[in-house]
Amino acid sequence: MGYRTKQREYILSILRQQAGQHVTVAALVRELQDRGTPVGTATVYRTLEQLVEEGSVRKYVLDGKCGACYQYMDVSEKSCQEHFHLKCTECGKLFHVSCAYLNQIGAHLLESHGFVIDHTKTVLYGVCASCGKTTVQQPSKKEK
Amino acid sequence: MGYRTKQREYILSILRQQAGQHVTVAALVRELQDRGTPVGTATVYRTLEQLVEEGSVRKYVLDGKCGACYQYMDVSEKSCQEHFHLKCTECGKLFHVSCAYLNQIGAHLLESHGFVIDHTKTVLYGVCASCGKTTVQQPSKKEK
DNA sequence: TTGCGTGCAAAGGTTTTGCATGGCA
DNA sequence: TGCCATGCAAAACCTTTGCACGCAA
Numbered sequence: 001m002g003y004r005t006k007q008r009e010y011i012l013s014i015l016r017q018q019a020g021q022h023v024t025v026a027a028l029v030r031e032l033q034d035r036g037t038p039v040g041t042a043t044v045y046r047t048l049e050q051l052v053e054e055g056s057v058r059k060y061v062l063d064g065k066c067g068a069c070y071q072y073m074d075v076s077e078k079s080c081q082e083h084f085h086l087k088c089t090e091c092g093k094l095f096h097v098s099c100a101y102l103n104q105i106g107a108h109l110l111e112s113h114g115f116v117i118d119h120t121k122t123v124l125y126g127v128c129a130s131c132g133k134t135t136v137q138q139p140s141k142k143e144k
Numbered sequence: 145m146g147y148r149t150k151q152r153e154y155i156l157s158i159l160r161q162q163a164g165q166h167v168t169v170a171a172l173v174r175e176l177q178d179r180g181t182p183v184g185t186a187t188v189y190r191t192l193e194q195l196v197e198e199g200s201v202r203k204y205v206l207d208g209k210c211g212a213c214y215q216y217m218d219v220s221e222k223s224c225q226e227h228f229h230l231k232c233t234e235c236g237k238l239f240h241v242s243c244a245y246l247n248q249i250g251a252h253l254l255e256s257h258g259f260v261i262d263h264t265k266t267v268l269y270g271v272c273a274s275c276g277k278t279t280v281q282q283p284s285k286k287e288k
Numbered sequence: 289t290t291g292c293g294t295g296c297a298a299a300g301g302t303t304t305t306g307c308a309t310g311g312c313a
Numbered sequence: 314t315g316c317c318a319t320g321c322a323a324a325a326c327c328t329t330t331g332c333a334c335g336c337a338a
Contacts, residue, residue, distance in 0.1 A: 003337050005293060025327080040295045045328065047293095063205050067327055086259050095259070101252050108245050114273030115230050115239070121206070121269035129258025147312045147317060169302080184320045189303065191318090211302055 002050055010037045011047050015057065015072035022060060022069035022094065058120050062087060062094065085123045090131035094123075146194055154181040155191050159201065159216035166204060166213035166236060199264050206233065206269075229267045234275035238267075 002008070014031050015023065025044055032039045048070050051057035060069040062085075083098030084105075109115040146152070158175050159167065169188055176183045192214050195201035204213040215238070227242030228249075253259040 003292060005337070007294070041327095042296080042329075043294055061205050063203075086253070086257070086261075088259075089262060089265065095257075097257060097259075099256065101256070102249070105246070105249060109230070109268070109270070112243065112245070113230070113239075113241055115232075115241075115268075115270050117230075117268055117270040118233060121233065122267070124253070124259075124261055125265035126253070126259050126261035149312070149318060151319070185302095186304075186321080187319055 006037075007039045007043055008047055010035070010039055011044060012051075012072075015051075015070070019072045020096070022071050022096075024067050024069055026067065028070075060085075060120060060123075062123055083119065085119075086128070087123050087125050088128035088131055089125050090127050093128060095128065150181075151183045151187055152191055154179070154183055155188060156195075156216075159195075159214070160218070163216045163218045164238065166215045168211050168213055170211060172214075202265075202267070204231070204267065228263065230272070231267050231269055232272035232275055233269050234271050237272060239272065 010032055011028065014028060014035075025041065025048070028044055029039070029041050032044070048057060048059070051072075052059045052070070056073060058071045058073060060071065062069060083096055084102050086095040086097055087093070088095070106117050106119075109117050154176055155172065158172060158179075169185065169192070172188055172192075173183070173185050176188070192201060192203070195216075196203045196214070200217060202215045202217060204215065206213060227240055228246050230239040230241055231237070232239070250261050250263075253261050
């Protein structure tokens with residue numbers, strides 16, 4: 001589905017290169033620009049939409065602040081690579097955590113609670129290691 | 145924190161009445177209007193922001209399409225600091241889950257990842273038992 | 289040649305912000 | 314009285330859409 005155009009190749013090239021990581025549309029457009037292969041924003045959106053549909057890319061809507069994030073799933077990971085996302089409420093940083101222990105959670109939720117977790121939309125909020133050292137669980141909003 | 149203004153009361157009144165349900169800012173503004181107690185949109189946003197901060201209200205960003213959803217947590221639920229919340233993306237229902245297994249997660253995250261999870265902000269998204277029987281989690285986009 | 293893909297700009301919607309005014313404490 | 318809260322409008326953003334042109338098949 002879809003023609004094989006150079007714009008699509010440029011976009012896929014970046015996505016594959018950063019497979020597993022989160023990329024925003026803005027970052028993607030900037031990178032394309034920097035590489036000397038600029039692609040229109042609308043095209044980027046339209047292409048990503050298709051990729052999400054066909055399952056090559058996941059779309060995350062972490063919070064309205066900075067727009068959606070897209071993540072390329074390479075073939076091997078597409079089915080099994082399940083990891084959690086931790087977002088620090090202090091520094092806003094996003095952590096990808098994929099450890100055996102956490103991976104059991106999905107299975108536990110399903111077996112004991114009949115709940116199929118969607119890693120695409122789930123984000124664990126809290127305070128990361130570096131912020132935790134200095135802060136005393138104080139939800140701040142002023143540091144904008 | 146914050147003055148006790150009538151606008152705030154109007155907003156809280158609606159939120160409390162629909163406790164547990166999710167409300168969009170647009171719907172809130174419309175309802176306020178219909179009740180003959182209109183409140184400026186900016187004020188609604190600012191008030192909700194405060195309520196989210198103090199934990200009375202939860203903010204959900206399910207998909208960028210229709211804006212964020214807000215959900216009032218009544219007092220009995222507010223103190224659910226030590227268990228997880230599961231929200232079904234199909235029926236929108238919120239589940240409070242507190243089992244020994246899940247409670248270990250907080251400890252694990254802290255010990256192995258230095259991450260202090262905030263249960264008041266964290267929601268696990270997925271498909272609940274009853275919805276899972278019939279649905280096959282298909283990311284659709286057509287039903288706008 | 290056909291029709292999808294692309295780019296640009298404009299439109300659309302949500303959320304934020306600046307500023308003067310009004311109300312709580 | 315001092316400050317925060319409110320409202321309005323404008324701005325800021327992200328995303329979508331219309332339309333003419335270009336390119337893949």
